[in-house]
Amino acid sequence: MTGFWAWFHDGWEIVGALASAFAAGVALWLASRERADRQAAEKDRDEAREAQRRAELAEARREREAQARQVVLWLVHYGVPVEAISGKPVGPPSALQASVKNYSSMAILDVSIVVLDEGAEHVHSGSERSAIQPGDQWAEYTKVPPPGRDWTHAVEFRDAAGARWRRYEHGRLRSLDAAIVDTDPG
Numbered sequence: 001m002t003g004f005w006a007w008f009h010d011g012w013e014i015v016g017a018l019a020s021a022f023a024a025g026v027a028l029w030l031a032s033r034e035r036a037d038r039q040a041a042e043k044d045r046d047e048a049r050e051a052q053r054r055a056e057l058a059e060a061r062r063e064r065e066a067q068a069r070q071v072v073l074w075l076v077h078y079g080v081p082v083e084a085i086s087g088k089p090v091g092p093p094s095a096l097q098a099s100v101k102n103y104s105s106m107a108i109l110d111v112s113i114v115v116l117d118e119g120a121e122h123v124h125s126g127s128e129r130s131a132i133q134p135g136d137q138w139a140e141y142t143k144v145p146p147p148g149r150d151w152t153h154a155v156e157f158r159d160a161a162g163a164r165w166r167r168y169e170h171g172r173l174r175s176l177d178a179a180i181v182d183t184d185p186g
Contacts, residue, residue, distance in 0.1 A: 068165040070104035073155040099139040106160040
């Protein structure tokens with residue numbers, strides 16, 4: 001083969017080699033693209049799982065908080081000295097009765113009434129009870145704190161999921177577990 005036919009034959013070999021190189025390049029590009037798509041899909045799936053886990057944790061926290069919000073504490077002051085004419089209190093009460101009621105649908109456990117020095121978060125242990133069933137109420141006379149400090153009463157308890165809570169006499173709810181954030185800003 002000489003002349004035109006040799007050149008024609010060589011031209012087709014060159015075209016075939018270029019087409020093969022192009023096909024190999026396309027195959028490599030498709031393989032890398034498929035790998036990148038698979039990694040993106042795995043990343044999206046992992047992010048979706050993490051979002052689902054966070055949503056489940058948030059829902060569990062809301063359920064625990066909802067149960068804790070249904071536990072109330074109130075105080076009844078007995079023997080408060082009053083001014084004879086106006087009837088205004090003039091001194092500290094001589095007795096305090098703390099009452100705790102569980103309005104939730106699950107029992108609360110390890111219940112204790114405590115007296116707190118708010119400035120130092122010093123806890124004076126009060127009465128304790130192992131559990132309060134749903135709908136039950138517990139009332140105990142507590143210590144009358146000495147005057148001159150900012151004292152408050154609270155009930156501390158463990159909910160059905162095991163989380164520790166403190167409910168103050170004025171309604172504020174606080175988690176005592178590090179994993180749960182304070183539920184009231186003030």
